Each structure stands twice: as C-alpha cells, then as structure tokens.
Amino acid sequence: MFYADAMTGQEQGVMTIRAVCLDIAGVLTDSGRLLPGAREALQALDDAGLPWRLLTNTSRRPQSAILAELAGLGLNVSAAHLFAAPRVVAETLRRRGLRPLLLVHPDIRSEFSGVDCHDPDAVVLCDAAEGLDYRSLDIAFDLLMQGAPLLAVGMNRYFQGRERLELDAGPFVKALEYASGVTAEVIGKPGRAMFDLACASMGVSAADTVMIGDDVDADVLGALNAGLQGVLVRTGKYRSGDEQQLPPGATCAADVLSAVMAVLNR
C-alpha cells in the first residue's frame, strides 16, 4: 500500500502517491495491441483504491474511438477516466469565445462541434497528418501575423506508428512559432492544463500524483513542471538512453505494471 504519512514516505525515499495519471499509447497500448501488464496495472490501482486518469495527446481519433478501442482490449475505462487533449482544446476555445482556424484531423472535427469557426481569430494545431500541408500552414501563419493566438494540442516530436516513428504535431507548431514569432499555448501535455484538470477531477494535489508515460518531454517533464511526480516506462516510443534526460526525482520502470507496483510500494 502507499504511504499515508507523507514525511515517512519522503524520508525513506519512497514515493507518496494518492493518485495516478497514465499515458495510453506506448504505456497501455502499442499499435492497437494491449501491452503486457496493462490490464493488471489498472486492476492493481483499483484494488488499492487509488484513483487514476488517462491523459493522451492523441489527436487523430475522437474520444469515443479511444474509449471503444480500450474497451475492445478489455480495459475498463469510462469517459470520466479519460482526458484527451483535443477535447480539452475545444473546451478552452468555448470558454474563451475564440473562433479557430482548425488544423485538425478530419476524424476529430466532431470534437469541435459547437465551436464557431467563422472569421477565425485563433489557430488550433493538432496532429492533422496530411492536413498539415503548405496551404493550411500558410493561412495559419497569416492569422498569427495578424495577432491570433496559437493553441497547440501538444509538442510531441513523434509517436510510435504501426511500423515506425511518425511525425507528430510538435514540429509543425515549432515551424509556425519560428515563422511568426508567436509562442504557442500548449493545452495538452506537457502543458499544465491537462495535468491540472486531471488532478482536480480526482480531488488530489499535483504533489500527491504521479504521471506514468513513455515520452520524456510530454509525460515526465510536463508532469514535473505541473508539480506531479514522474515515471518513464521503457515501452512504446522509449529509446535506449532516454532516461539520461530525466532530472533528479523522476524514475524509470520497465513497463506500466512495474511502475504501478513501485507506486504501490510492493
């Protein structure tokens, strides 16, 4: 079981954790398959009474498709468990009354229903795959030069595709930042918004929460910047040597089940 006494945990160098955030791709799943230990890891958290949330920057599929895939793999995940960055971006747009130019994958346009996209005054950049062509990026650049804010789903450099690493949204965000001089507001990981929302939904402080992920920047460093603890797993997009980018305090585990067992101090 996790330590109830924070000082005891800290003095013994053991993580004191009351809640867990997990990445999906590369941690629980890989190319549509369940990774070993994924089901057991979530079960162990449930058995220990620790609340958990899944935080994903995936922006080629709507939340409903992500939930359907996880259910098909035998993972018991509800909509309340899932924080998908595109939906958080859409909520941010609605709350701030922004009218975006949407550079998003056609499969997730439904996540932005109800968002007024007429006469855009903002740019939203997700992993739009082939939609990130010169013409689209040039229109976005023009809006940014007129003062529009740039909202990004994340800064992920790449993701693990079915056969190889593939370009994610981050390089395109960087290109627009470079051209326009505008700094993107990152809504998904490693930005704070997703971590803050996830912790708030569990009624825990960031300091008592750990993030388990396979991306050093988005998952681990993002979590640390938001005040969470972080564990890097050696699955998914992990490449040998990634752990050398981890700051003191972040740890590494072979896979998600090992990470959860360490969290549960077993």
Ligand SMILES: [Mg+2]
């Ligand atoms: Mg991942």
